Structure formats: C-alpha cells, structure tokens
Amino acid sequence: MTMQYKNYDVSHNPGGDEPLLTIRNLRTSFFTGAGEIAAVRGVSLTVRRGECLGVVGESGSGKSVTFLSALRLLAPAGRVMGGEIRFQGRDLLNMRLKEMREVRGARIAMIFQDPLSSLNPLIPIGKQVDEMLWAHEKNLTARQRKDKTLELLTKAHIPEAERRYGSYPHEFSGGMRQRVMIAMALACKPDLLVADEPTTALDVSIQNQILRLIKSLQSEMGMGVAFITHDLGVIAQMCTRVSVLYGGLVMEDAAADDLFDRPLHPYTEGLLTSMPSLMQDRSIRLSPIPGSPPDMSAPPSGCPFAPRCAHARNICVSQMPPTYTYADGRQSRCWLHSHDAPAFDNPYRDIRGTAVPDEEAL
Amino acid sequence: MRSESTRANAKESDAPLLQVRGLTHHFPARGGRHRIVHALENVSFTLTHGRTLGLVGESGCGKSTCARCIVRILNPSAGQVLLDGQDITHIPQKRLLPVRRKMQMVFQDPYTALNARMTVRDIVAEPLRAQRSYSSGETREMVGEMLSRVGLTREHENRYAHELSGGQRQRVGIARALILKPALVLCDEPISALDVSIQAQVINLLRDFQQELGLAYLFIAHDLSMVRYVSDSVGVMYMGELVELSDGGDLYTRPLHPYTQGLLESIPIPNPRVARENTARGLTGDIASPIDPPPGCRFHTRCPRAAARCKSEPPLLKEAAPGHWTACHLV
Numbered sequence: 001m002t003m004q005y006k007n008y009d010v011s012h013n014p015g016g017d018e019p020l021l022t023i024r025n026l027r028t029s030f031f032t033g034a035g036e037i038a039a040v041r042g043v044s045l046t047v048r049r050g051e052c053l054g055v056v057g058e059s060g061s062g063k064s065v066t067f068l069s070a071l072r073l074l075a076p077a078g079r080v081m082g083g084e085i086r087f088q089g090r091d092l093l094n095m096r097l098k099e100m101r102e103v104r105g106a107r108i109a110m111i112f113q114d115p116l117s118s119l120n121p122l123i124p125i126g127k128q129v130d131e132m133l134w135a136h137e138k139n140l141t142a143r144q145r146k147d148k149t150l151e152l153l154t155k156a157h158i159p160e161a162e163r164r165y166g167s168y169p170h171e172f173s174g175g176m177r178q179r180v181m182i183a184m185a186l187a188c189k190p191d192l193l194v195a196d197e198p199t200t201a202l203d204v205s206i207q208n209q210i211l212r213l214i215k216s217l218q219s220e221m222g223m224g225v226a227f228i229t230h231d232l233g234v235i236a237q238m239c240t241r242v243s244v245l246y247g248g249l250v251m252e253d254a255a256a257d258d259l260f261d262r263p264l265h266p267y268t269e270g271l272l273t274s275m276p277s278l279m280q281d282r283s284i285r286l287s288p289i290p291g292s293p294p295d296m297s298a299p300p301s302g303c304p305f306a307p308r309c310a311h312a313r314n315i316c317v318s319q320m321p322p323t324y325t326y327a328d329g330r331q332s333r334c335w336l337h338s339h340d341a342p343a344f345d346n347p348y349r350d351i352r353g354t355a356v357p358d359e360e361a362l
Numbered sequence: 363m364r365s366e367s368t369r370a371n372a373k374e375s376d377a378p379l380l381q382v383r384g385l386t387h388h389f390p391a392r393g394g395r396h397r398i399v400h401a402l403e404n405v406s407f408t409l410t411h412g413r414t415l416g417l418v419g420e421s422g423c424g425k426s427t428c429a430r431c432i433v434r435i436l437n438p439s440a441g442q443v444l445l446d447g448q449d450i451t452h453i454p455q456k457r458l459l460p461v462r463r464k465m466q467m468v469f470q471d472p473y474t475a476l477n478a479r480m481t482v483r484d485i486v487a488e489p490l491r492a493q494r495s496y497s498s499g500e501t502r503e504m505v506g507e508m509l510s511r512v513g514l515t516r517e518h519e520n521r522y523a524h525e526l527s528g529g530q531r532q533r534v535g536i537a538r539a540l541i542l543k544p545a546l547v548l549c550d551e552p553i554s555a556l557d558v559s560i561q562a563q564v565i566n567l568l569r570d571f572q573q574e575l576g577l578a579y580l581f582i583a584h585d586l587s588m589v590r591y592v593s594d595s596v597g598v599m600y601m602g603e604l605v606e607l608s609d610g611g612d613l614y615t616r617p618l619h620p621y622t623q624g625l626l627e628s629i630p631i632p633n634p635r636v637a638r639e640n641t642a643r644g645l646t647g648d649i650a651s652p653i654d655p656p657p658g659c660r661f662h663t664r665c666p667r668a669a670a671r672c673k674s675e676p677p678l679l680k681e682a683a684p685g686h687w688t689a690c691h692l693v
Contacts, residue, residue, distance in 0.1 A: 058557040173648050203420040203584060205645035208628035212644075230558055233630030237637045256634040274562035276591040277632060278614060285569070286591070288562030292527050308559075 018089065019046040020192050020224040021070065021108075026083035028062075028069045037297045039065040041248035042083070044323075047192060052218060052225040054239030054256065056232060056271070058293055062248040063228050067194050071108060072100055088191065106136040109185035113197040115177035119169040125180045126165030129153065132187040148187075156183040157213055175206035182213065189221060196228045211237055232271060236260060244268050247294050247304025250323070253331040264332040264348060267305045303335070311336060311345055324355035378444075379578050380409040380432070380546055385441035387427050387602075391653050399652050401427045403602040404441070406679075411545065412572070414579040416593030418586055418625070420649055424602035425582045429548045432580070433467050434458060445546070463493060466539035470551035472531030476523040482509070483519040486537045493542065504541060512537045512567060529560035533567070540571060548580045553588065565592060586629055590614050598622045601652060601660040609685035618688040621645070621661045659691065667692055 028040040040062040047053045057063040068074050070085045070092055085092040087103065095103070112118050120128060129149045133140055140148065146165075153161035156179040169177055178198060185193060195214065199207035215238060218225050227238050235242055235256065242259050244252040244267065252265040263269040270289035291308040294300055300307065306316040316335050324337040332355075336346050339353030346352060387402035402424040409415045417425045431438040434450065443451050450461050466489070469475035476485055486505045490496045496504070509518060512533040523531055532552060539547050549568070553561040565588065571577055583589050589596060596613045598606040598621065606619040617623045624645035631637040647664040650656050659677050662668040671691050679689040 058559060175648060204586070204628040204630075205420060205625060206648070208630070208644040209646070211630070231630065232558075233632040236632050236634045237630040239634075260633050260635075271558055272632075274559055275632070276562075276587050278587050278590060278626075278629065280587065280591050282591055282611075286562040286566055288566060289559035290563070292529055292560065293557070 019048045020088060021047040021226070022084075022086045023066065023070060024084040024086075026066060026069060026085065027081040028065050028074065029079055029081050030075070030077045031079065032077055034297055038299055039078070039248055039296055040069065041299065043245065043248070043250055045243045045250060045253065047224045047226050049191075049224050050218075050222050051241060052215075052227055052239045054235035054242040055226060055228045055245060056230065056235055056242060057245035058230055060293055060296060061245040063245045064196050066245070067110075067196065067226060067228065071104055071110065071194070073104075102136070105132060105190075106188040107190055108192045108194060109188070109190040110194045110196065111178070111181045111185050111198045113200050115174070115181045116169060118181060119177060121169055124166045124168055125172070126150075126153070126167075129180070129184050129187060132184050136188045149183075152183040152187055153180070155186070155217070156180070157209075158183070173206075174202055175210060178202065178210055179213070182210075182217070186217060186221070190223055192224045192226065193218070194226045194228070197230070199234065200229070200231070207234070214238070232260075232275065244271075247299060248296060249304060249333060250331070251305065251333050255330075258328075258330060264326075264330060264337070265305075265334050266309045266311055266336075266347070269347070270308075303333070311347065313342075322357035322359075324357050326351070326355045377410055378408045379411045379446060380580070381442075381444040382407050382428075382432065383442040383444070385428065385431055385443065386439050387424075387431050387436060388439045397653050400602050400655050401652060402431060402438070403655075405599070405602075405604045406441075407597060407604065407607060409546070409578050409580060411578055412576040413594045414572070414581055414592055416581045416583065416589035416596040417599060418582075418584060418589050418596065419599035420584070420625075422601075422649055422652065423599040425599050426550050427602075428599070429467065429550050429580060429582055433462075433465060433548060435467075459493065462489075463542050464544050465546045465548070466542065466544045468532075468535050468539045468547060468549045468552045471555050472528060472535050473523070473555070475535055476531060478523055480522070481519065482514070482521050482523070482526070482534055485523070485534055486541055489538060489542050505537075508537045508541050509534075511571075512540075513563075527560075528556050529563060532556060532560075532564055536564070536567065536571075540575070540577075543575060544577070546578045546580070548582070550582045551584070552581075554583065554585065561588070568592070586614075586626065598625065601649065601655055603660060603689065604679060605661065605689045607679070607687045612683070612686050616683075616686075618682055618686065618693045619661075619690050620665050620667055620692070622688075624664075624666075659689075 023043060023045050026040050026043045030037045030039055043062060043066050055063045069080050080093060126149055129152055130145050133145045133148055150161045158164055158176060158179050199210050202210065229235060239256045242254060242256050243250050244265065246267050252268050259268065263272055274286060274288045276286060289308050294304045302317045302319050303321050306312040321333050321335040323331050323333045325331050335341060336348050337352055337355050341352045343349040383406050385402060385405045388398050388400055391397040391399050405428055407415065419425050427436065430436040432443050438451060442449055445461060445464060453461065483505055486508060487501050490501045490504060506516060514530065514533055553564050556564060572579065581589060581592050595609045597604050600621050606613060606622045613622060617626055627642035628644035631640055645664060650663050656663050658674045659672040662672040677689045677691045679687050682688050682693045
C-alpha cells in the first residue's frame with residue numbers, strides 16, 4: 001500500500017511526521033432528558049497525511065461522534081467535555097467559528113451515509129457543487145466555477161456530467177448521489193476526508209465502485225482519509241491503519257495487516273470471528289459475541305467489553321484497563337496485556353508484560 | 363450441502379413444501395400513463411421440508427416482492443404458489459388463516475415490524491389469537507416458552523418494542539413467526555438492520571430452530587457470505603428474474619452467470635493482504651429501470667461479455683451443470 005504515499009514528500013511538509021489530525025483524550029457527552037450520555041469517553045487517535053485510517057465500531061460506539069466533535073458539528077445537546085483536537089497544528093476546539101468555517105469543507109471535507117439527506121432536494125446537483133466553490137474559492141468567476149464543477153462531476157465518475165448538471169437529487173440512484181457528495185467533498189482539494197459509513201446504504205456492487213473511486217482519488221490527491229464503518233471487509237479493502245472503538249473508547253489501534261493477522265483485543269477478535277467468510281464451513285456454528293453493547297447513560301466503570309468478554313476477570317469488571325503500547329506502536333486497551341495477567345486462558349500470554357501501559361488511566 | 367432440495371422444475375422433487383411456478387408481479391408505476399413496473403418476472407423454484415433457499419440480488423431486484431407474493435401480502439399478477447401441494451395463489455384473504463399457520467414471515471426492520479402500542483407478550487400471542495384455537499392459559503404458556511427459547515425472559519413480556527435493543531426486537535419478531543410452529547418461514551433481510559456482533563446471534567438462533575423443528579427457510583439477504591452460510595441452495599435475482607440457481611456451494615465456487623460473477627467480485631475481502639492483490643473489477647454501471655426493462659437479457663446493459671443475441675433474445679433458465687441452473691446465452 002506504499003502507493004498511497006507516493007505523492008507525499010517530506011520536503012513539502014515541514015513538520016515531517018506530524019499527523020494531519022490528532023485527537024487526544026476526547027470526551028463528548030449528550031445531555032438529554034434521561035441525563036448525561038457519555039458517548040465518547042477519552043478517545044485518542046491520529047490520521048496521518050496520505051493514509052486511510054479505518055474507524056470501526058458498532059452503533060453507539062462513539063465513532064461518528066468523535067469526528068462530529070472534531071468538526072464542531074455536534075447536535076445542540078452534545079458537548080465536548082475535555083480533550084484536544086489538532087488539525088495541521090491548529091487547535092480546532094478553540095478556533096473561532098469564522099476560521100472553523102474555512103477549515104470545514106475546504107480543508108476537511110465529509111461524506112455521510114445517507115446522501116439524500118445531505119443534498120438539497122430543491123437545487124440541481126451541479127448548482128450544489130458550484131456552491132462549494134463559491135463559498136470557499138472567492139476568486140473564481142461563474143464561468144470557471146461551472147467548468148470546474150463539470151470537471152469534478154466527471155472525476156467522480158458521473159457519466160454525461162454536462163447533461164446531469166441540472167438534474168435534481170431525486171433523479172439519481174443512491175450510488176450516483178454518493179458520487180455527487182464526493183464531487184462536493186473534493187471541490188476544494190481537502191487535506192482530510194472524513195467518510196462516515198459512505199457505502200452502508202448501498203448494494204455491494206455499487207459499494208465496490210464507490211470504494212474504488214475514493215481510493216483512486218485519495219492516492220491522486222494525496223489526502224488523508226478517516227473511514228468510519230462497521231464493516232471489517234470494507235476496512236480491509238480501504239485502510240492502512242485501524243482504530244477499533246467500543247463503548248466510547250479506543251480498544252485497539254494497529255496497522256490493518258497486523259490487526260487482521262492477529263487481533264490484540266478480545267472485542268476485535270469477536271468481530272472477526274462472528275462474521276462468516278465466503279469460505280466458512282457451513283457445519284461449524286458461528287461464534288457470536290454474546291450479550292449486547294453497553295448502555296452509555298450508565299457505562300460500566302471497568303472495561304466496557306467485560307460483560308461480553310470470554311476472558312474477563314474480576315479486575316476487568318471493576319477497573320478500567322489502561323492502553324498498552326507495544327514497541328511496534330500497536331495499542332490495546334485490555335488487562336490481559338498486563339505483566340501480571342495470568343497465562344491461563346490468556347490469548348496474549350506470549351507477549352504479555354512487554355507493552356507499556358499509559359499513565360493517566362492508572 | 364449436496365442436497366437435492368431445490369429444483370428449477372419440480373418434476374422429480376422429493377416432497378416439495380413450496381413450489382413457485384412462473385411467479386410474476388407487475389404494478390402500475392406512480393404517475394400512471396399506463397407505465398408498468400416489472401417487479402417480478404416468471405420466477406420458479408421449489409423448496410423441500412427442512413431446507414433453506416437463499417435469494418440474493420441488488421435492491422430492487424424483486425427478492426422481497428417474491429416473498430411478499432408467496433405469503434400473499436401482494437397478489438401476484440401471474441403464476442402459481444403451491445404450499446404442500448395446495449394452490450394458494452387465489453385463495454381469498456378470509457380463507458388464508460390455515461395457510462398462514464404453515465407459513466410465517468420475519469421482516470427486515472424490527473423497529474417498524476412490531477406494533478409500538480403492544481407489549482411483547484401481545485405481539486407474540488397475536489398469531490395464536492388470530493387462529494382462535496387456543497385458550498388464554500395455553501396462549502400464556504406458549505408465549506412464555508417461546509420467549510425463553512429465543513433468549514428473552516419473563517420480564518420482557520410486559521415491555522414495549524421501544525424498550526428493547528435491535529437484537530432483542532428481532533428475537534421478538536422470530537418468536538412471533540415461530541409460535542405457530544410453521545413449516546416455512548420467509549426471512550426478508552432478517553439481520554441487515556442489526557450490529558455485526560448481534561447478527562451471528564440471530565443466525566445461530568434461526569439455525570437451531572431449523573434443526574429442532576425441521577423448518578424450511580426462504581432466506582433473503584444481500585450479504586452473500588451470510589446467505590452462503592445459511593443456505594442449502596442459492597438463487598440470484600436480477601431485475602425481477604431468477605438468473606442463476608444452484609444446489610450446494612457451486613454458485614460461489616463456480617458462478618456461471620456474469621452477473622453472479624460480478625456480484626461475488628464486489629464483496630470486500632476481509633483480509634487486507636488478499637484485498638490488495640485482488641484485481642477483479644466487480645460490476646460496472648447501475649441497475650436499469652424496471653419500468654422499461656431492457657429487451658433481451660435484462661443484464662446486457664452491464665454485461666462485459668454481451669453479444670448481439672443478448673440484446674434481442676431473452677435467455678431461459680436452463681440446467682448447465684447438475685443441480686445448477688442459469689439464464690445466460692453464453693453458458
């Protein structure tokens with residue numbers, strides 16, 4: 001996957017290895033009639049230039065809320081309670097709203113699961129792409145904007161862009177609408193694309209087309225991508241690195257190859273074994289993760305996965321595990337990596353004790 | 363795996379439970395002007411007791427319409443549905459009650475398929491009450507037993523659907539479908555609204571019931587790996603037509619129809635190393651309009667190998683290998 005780095009040249013990026021987006025210990029809550037819902041409880045992750053970070057998790061794991069917090073697009077009931085978010089070295093959480101608007105759309109673009117609710121049904125799609133350019137690139141003339149819009153639509157593989165310019169969203173199929181969203185997202189050549197379940201509502205055949213499109217545009221434009229999804233197959237196809245979220249926390253962070261070779265968290269392993277592969281032996285029962293995800297209005301004080309974990313011990317239920325970092329950079333938030341974790345029934349007994357726990361959790 | 367369960371023509375089948383013959387459903391398009399949506403076109407298959415037939419295809423391919431025509435939520439425009447040898451295609455709604463005892467349905471979206479104003483107990487008891495042949499004591503006992511079978515407890519009985527998680531709601535949907543101990547259950551995307559970790563729980567539950575009660579399933583889904591895992595035979599639909607049908611795993615290892623091949627190539631491979639090496643392109647283009655379906659083979663607009671004949675002459679489903687049917691001129 002080195003191909004994606006080919007446009008990346010350190011000399012053009014003073015600061016070298018500094019990540020594009022750094023989220024440190026983010027906490028976000030929603031305040032509802034039922035009290036505080038702690039949706040994100042200390043998430044740290046990074047997106048580097050030119051890489052595609054996969055963010056996996058089930059509904060309610062906090063994966064979307066993390067990025068909505070970063071873009072300051074939370075619903076009124078949501079509030080960032082703590083943490084730090086830096087994009088290209090700038091503090092997003094304390095930025096003035098005017099500056100934030102310049103970052104959103106121009107430097108960080110987003111595409112969502114349901115393109116129909118993100119598009120204005122009353123405005124032709126060409127006009128909507130045009131509007132992005134009008135908002136962020138004031139020096140373009142109307143003629144230049146139109147030419148650029150057509151170029152973008154073609155780039156997003158919308159056939160007969162000229163003829164489709166005046167069409168309305170309802171005249172398009174789901175896949176075509178997502179292409180329009182992609183054209184809009186890429187209008188200002190963003191440095192970071194946040195793709196929140198962009199293919200979940202699409203058929204596999206169309207999903208495949210959209211994934212290929214995003215990937216080729218990514219390597220062409222050299223942007224970083226944060227790809228939010230619940231589908232590990234999509235992660236495998238798209239991402240170089242993966243953060244696995246559960247109960248508002250990052251449970252595991254690893255290079256995609258390593259994660260699929262050997263997951264280092266029981267939850268990741270559960271996700272991998274609960275879906276059948278195309279070669280799955282039909283006589284073998286699936287091994288689902290028992291139980292259901294935690295209620296975030298009263299999150300468990302220990303590891304959120306402990307009630308469903310086959311390896312859980314007393315400490316898992318009572319105390320939040322720290323994040324253990326291995327020498328190769330892999331991270332896992334699980335007590336089984338501790339140096340004093342027992343060997344019995346421990347899938348990580350061969351490596352336990354060799355990782356460094358973070359301090360804030362202790 | 364190498365079962366003889368499904369046959370495109372029912373001549374030699376063993377005790378068929380469900381026979382679908384030339385099932386067709388057309389309905390007028392919105393906006394009228396005598397435009398017709400060809401939702402389902404001449405679909406035939408047979409399902410025997412205790413077996414599972416999976417149906418796959420893109421949205422709008424007619425797989426749900428097919429299930430709805432079979433249970434008579436929709437009335438088919440042409441064709442026949444035989445359940446245990448009895449033609450149920452034209453039975454008036456009033457006399458469908460004994461038919462529904464043998465045949466039930468599990469829906470995709472457990473959020474909308476359950477009445478928000480009924481308790482779990484009432485939802486699960488409703489099929490029993492509709493049949494009018496159980497005392498209230500029997501009903502209560504059967505509901506309690508059924509709920510514990512699907513992994514819910516007595517305390518769930520008084521809850522409403524909104525108080526349950528997605529997985530629990532689908533368990534209620536399954537309990538409702540199975541309380542009459544039907545011979546056939548039509549599952550329309552039963553797991554696609556559920557989280558990944560919950561999907562496998564529901565699939566295991568369905569499989570346990572099948573072994574215990576000898577149920578037959580018509581299992582409709584767009585997740586091809588899951589369909590392969592649960593099904594004895596698999597049918598692929600495209601624009602209302604059955605384009606390929608196979609007993610056993612042949613369909614996945616040796617797909618014959620170019621559409622099936624493209625569909626299989628489109629599935630993301632859950633292994634990054636393998637995914638990187640994968641050069642297959644999958645399907646190009648979008649599904650055509652079902653209002654004016656393309657002449658000839660309906661897939662020819664997207665088919666990489668389409669020949670002149672494909673554009674004019676519709677291919678018929680024929681047995682290309684033992685137990686493996688396809689509708690393609692090129693096979």
